[in-house]
Amino acid sequence: MIxxxxxxxxxxxxxxxxxxxxVAPKARPWIxxxxxxxxxxxxxxxxxxxxxxxxxxxxxxxxxxxxxxxKPGSALCWIGVLQALLVLxxxxxxxxxxxxxxxxxNPLAWNGAFLPLGVSFFTFEFIHYAVDRYKGKAERGAFGxxxxxxxxxxxxxxxxxxxxxxxxxKLANPSTNWALDWNRGWTRILCGLLxxxxxxxxxxxxxDNLTAEKIPHAHRWILPVWLLAYGIKxxxxxxxxxxxxxxxARLFGIGVPENFDWPYIRRNIAEFWxxxxxxxxxWLVDYVFIPLGGSRVAPPRILGNILITMxxxxxxxxxxxxxxxxxxxxxxxxxxxxxxxxxxxxxxxxFQIPGFISWALTFIAVNAGWSFFCxxxxxxRLFWRHLFGYA
Amino acid sequence: MLKKLxxxxxxxxxxxxxxxxxxxxxLASAWWGLWWGALLAAIWVFSGQSSKFIYIDF
Numbered sequence: 001m002i003x004x005x006x007x008x009x010x011x012x013x014x015x016x017x018x019x020x021x022x023v024a025p026k027a028r029p030w031i032x033x034x035x036x037x038x039x040x041x042x043x044x045x046x047x048x049x050x051x052x053x054x055x056x057x058x059x060x061x062x063x064x065x066x067x068x069x070x071k072p073g074s075a076l077c078w079i080g081v082l083q084a085l086l087v088l089x090x091x092x093x094x095x096x097x098x099x100x101x102x103x104x105x106n107p108l109a110w111n112g113a114f115l116p117l118g119v120s121f122f123t124f125e126f127i128h129y130a131v132d133r134y135k136g137k138a139e140r141g142a143f144g145x146x147x148x149x150x151x152x153x154x155x156x157x158x159x160x161x162x163x164x165x166x167x168x169x170k171l172a173n174p175s176t177n178w179a180l181d182w183n184r185g186w187t188r189i190l191c192g193l194l195x196x197x198x199x200x201x202x203x204x205x206x207x208d209n210l211t212a213e214k215i216p217h218a219h220r221w222i223l224p225v226w227l228l229a230y231g232i233k234x235x236x237x238x239x240x241x242x243x244x245x246x247x248x249a250r251l252f253g254i255g256v257p258e259n260f261d262w263p264y265i266r267r268n269i270a271e272f273w274x275x276x277x278x279x280x281x282x283w284l285v286d287y288v289f290i291p292l293g294g295s296r297v298a299p300p301r302i303l304g305n306i307l308i309t310m311x312x313x314x315x316x317x318x319x320x321x322x323x324x325x326x327x328x329x330x331x332x333x334x335x336x337x338x339x340x341x342x343x344x345x346x347x348x349x350x351f352q353i354p355g356f357i358s359w360a361l362t363f364i365a366v367n368a369g370w371s372f373f374c375x376x377x378x379x380x381r382l383f384w385r386h387l388f389g390y391a
Numbered sequence: 392m393l394k395k396l397x398x399x400x401x402x403x404x405x406x407x408x409x410x411x412x413x414x415x416x417x418l419a420s421a422w423w424g425l426w427w428g429a430l431l432a433a434i435w436v437f438s439g440q441s442s443k444f445i446y447i448d449f
Contacts, residue, residue: 158444184408187423190430191404193434197438197440243406246406247405262397
């Protein structure tokens, strides 16, 4: 959807990228804003939320206006953070949270609930700007610059999550090497599309079996294969998406952050997280882990901070207990890794795990964790029980 | 060896601007036309089974 549709390339990417390179520098943000608005309204209307979804463009307009009030040290920045969180809570977590309180007979259930296009990603960019303005780390920037930042459509829907202070210099002075940018940009887009169609979509025939109906009838030794297929699929799917987003931005002459750097060859879970969904992980470190005290507090609190950060990561990925458990799983893995590393550094443990074993343990742990990501808790429980012969 | 292979794949995939040393496919080369043709052909073969991107609903 969106990045694998002809209209994305014909009506949005090509005209916007060409116009952006041809117009005067002052007009560049307004080209991005115009196409960003059209992109959001068009794809929201046809894919997410219909006419109401399209009207969610008002969130961007309100944010653009309100963000003009931010000043270093101003409480208005925190109001900005709260309203970004409110948007996320209302659209993404309303039914989940009220369901936790009222159960299945939820009188406050929102039956027509929908997610505005890219809500999880654009709210994180809103929060980043508000916090960085509060701390004086980001300049105010012109109205058009900030609107172009939040409405830059190649990264609007699913990242990579940008930073205002990185984006604006590139917007003001984009690369002028058309030949290189278009060669690299189109190559990346084509490779992204191929990864999506030839690998991720092909694996759907395996991953579609991870349901409560099919798991009990499967031979238990096929279950790890299906789960592994999901691990490969989610990597190829999301890295393909990121390739297309980064390649699209490159056509404008604008570089955006990388999201993946061979995560599955990493030898420990900390390394894995430094190379998987990099822009999200860095956001979580900067706006959750460090404000909690990061690594500059007592050791037990560091472990608590790691756990809270990964729980936030989990619940951000989806409104469900299974996503919380997925975050908890990764939090525990990171804590074990930290304890192990500390014991090594202090000489309490001298034993070195061979590189291949270390890689295999990381790979298995990450892929086992996907069970809580792609299945609800009841199905994941069924999966593990059946795998170990208890069902 | 593996590092070189990774760099070559990144270059072929558009993620790296400069070709790794000893890699003969330079940017100006007409081989890119063939490479893009092959990619387009493969995309055409595999497209049509469209499922949505996993992260879009997030």
